[in-house]
Amino acid sequence: MSKERSHSSDTVTWAGMIGDLSLAVVKGAVGYFGGSKALLGDALYSASDAVSALNRLIPRRMSVKRRGRAVLPSRSYRTEPLFAVIFAVLVLMGGLQIAIASIREMASGTIEIPHPFTLIAIFVSLAVKEAVFQLQYRYSKKQSDGSHTAYAEEHRFSLYTSLTVCIGVFLSVLGDNLQWKAMMYMDPVSALIVAALVLRKGYLMIVKSVYGTLAEETEQEDALNFIETVQRVHGIITVDDLKAKEQGHYVTVDLKISVNPRITVLEANEIAERAKKLLMNRFVHISDVNIQVVPYDPGYPYKSNHHLTDSDMPTLIQ
16 A cells, blocks of 8 residues: 555656746746747756656655664665756756856847747646646645645745746837837846745755765754654564655654564554554654564574474483
8 A cells, every 4th residue: 555655656756847947948948949048047947847757756765774783774875866866956047057148148238128928938838837846736735745745845936936037028028019128128137036946945955965975964863863753662583674765854763573473463563553553642743554474583693582492402411
């Protein structure tokens, strides 16, 4: 059930990423051929949204394995892959380039009026973006995985960017038709505002990548707290493995615990249920806990008491 829900969540995230990437290509092409620098900036912002969605598909994990000795948590996957850092730098460079081109255009007084068909592309992109956002937000809200807040935050600034472009292009085209020169400057002005939003996006991507080690230290502390809490449950002998996956502001925990091999399956399930309830009540940011119960095996050269009763051979010389 948990795997199916995770697969569906990944599918929704993939849909958003492909949608943002497609919008970036369409906006970029229309902005280039339609002569709208603001729309080019909007295309760059949509591309950065696609990269952010891809980063969510590479979740932050922390893993702890304990059998006889404690091992500090280690991250199986990096939160931000290397290409995300490189792309963030490209986003900053692109935002600076758009800002410089807009300032030069306004300073020269030679304004390039966007083609009217760019308005159609903007309205279509707004409709598609809103439809994808509603799909992601409603699904995340239904699953209660905490990702809906991240979707809403990203969509808000993406909407600000697109609306700024829409207003700028519309006023620029209207000013050209009415021969109001002041309104013709609205496309480069909106491009300057969009460039600022793009620079903000690139900066946040870099900050999130560079300071990922701080988040890793926090994860290590959380994982150790999880283990200490679970070990308080009566009936649990050891915590063999712990994996925690972040999904938005919430965490999903996978546990592997060892119990007395002579208890019944029902008793083992009751122990696992107590451990789950304790974790979810103690840590409010945990959304789900999956526990695997295995019989405790001390391994060679140690023996447990149940081996003695099952053995037919005497252990002392008669």
